[in-house]
Amino acid sequence: MALLQTSGLNKHFGGLHVTNDVNFDLQPGEIHCLIGPNGAGKSTLFRLILGEHLPSSGTIHYDGTDITTAKPFQRIRKGISVKFQVPGIFKALKVRQNLEIALQHHLEGHSLGEEIDRLLEFLNLTDAADQLAGNLSHGQKQWLEIGMAISLKPKLLLLDEPTAGMTPDETFATGEMVQRLNADGVTVLAVEHDMAFVRQIAQRVTVLHFGRIFAQGTIDDIVADERVAAIYLGEGHHD
Ligand SMILES: Nc1ncnc2c1ncn2[C@@H]1O[C@H](COP(=O)(O)OP(=O)(O)OP(=O)(O)O)[C@@H](O)[C@H]1O
Numbered sequence: 001m002a003l004l005q006t007s008g009l010n011k012h013f014g015g016l017h018v019t020n021d022v023n024f025d026l027q028p029g030e031i032h033c034l035i036g037p038n039g040a041g042k043s044t045l046f047r048l049i050l051g052e053h054l055p056s057s058g059t060i061h062y063d064g065t066d067i068t069t070a071k072p073f074q075r076i077r078k079g080i081s082v083k084f085q086v087p088g089i090f091k092a093l094k095v096r097q098n099l100e101i102a103l104q105h106h107l108e109g110h111s112l113g114e115e116i117d118r119l120l121e122f123l124n125l126t127d128a129a130d131q132l133a134g135n136l137s138h139g140q141k142q143w144l145e146i147g148m149a150i151s152l153k154p155k156l157l158l159l160d161e162p163t164a165g166m167t168p169d170e171t172f173a174t175g176e177m178v179q180r181l182n183a184d185g186v187t188v189l190a191v192e193h194d195m196a197f198v199r200q201i202a203q204r205v206t207v208l209h210f211g212r213i214f215a216q217g218t219i220d221d222i223v224a225d226e227r228v229a230a231i232y233l234g235e236g237h238h239d
Pocket residue numbers: 013016018036037038039040041042043044045
């Protein structure tokens with residue numbers, strides 16, 4: 001059974017039909033990348049899954065229950081977590097303190113310290129633990145964001161362009177991080193423009209175009225699909 005399934009999902013903003021009859025599934029344990037030209041409706045589909053938008057019609061099932069109208073916090077409680085592009089870290093606090101805030105609701109004392117150390121190591125941030133978060137490099141800030149998002153031990157992690165603005169080395173390290181998370185059982189859905197990163201992590205790729213699922217398959221299927229190449233033609237580089 002799918003971990004997440006959207007059925008006949010539609011979203012209109014006034015006269016604009018941004019999500020168009022989307023039947024999209026995520027299988028438990030997969031890393032899935034969502035790609036498509038600018039304005040294809042990727043962010044809108046994310047926000048529908050998170051409950052930040054409600055669909056105009058259609059349903060969303062997650063982990064055996066209908067969450068179509070569930071509030072965002074109810075979805076978070078069910079194990080859906082997100083890392084957006086816009087930083088949500090506390091820049092004036094140390095890296096360690098940021099993780100402490102994220103973790104303190106469900107851990108305390110000794111186990112809190114241990115979990116922070118484990119997360120710091122996982123995020124390649126052990127050496128930066130006592131730096132102010134605002135002084136981290138761009139890539140390190142994104143990793144701290146990922147740390148905040150995974151502190152709740154989600155079943156499903158949504159990543160919105162996780163490598164935007166990163167150096168190739170940071171991008172590759174992020175891919176390894178996502179793969180380690182996935183090896184721990186986390187299902188991942190990433191919106192991403194960097195095809196090298198998509199190739200590194202994706203087990204399955206969905207292409208959205210004008211709000212519809214245009215193609216789906218492995219990265220090799222997608223790269224070999226001339227129809228997919230055609231929809232990107234004429235589009236400037238996006239990053
Ligand atoms: N709240 C909103 N109100 C009105 N129109 C919206 C709203 N959110 C998105 N749109 C429109 O829906 C379309 C799809 O936007 P969306 O951000 O989902 O695309 P995207 O594939 O994520 O694009 P990008 O790759 O540029 O981030 C765009 O035309 C956008 O202007």
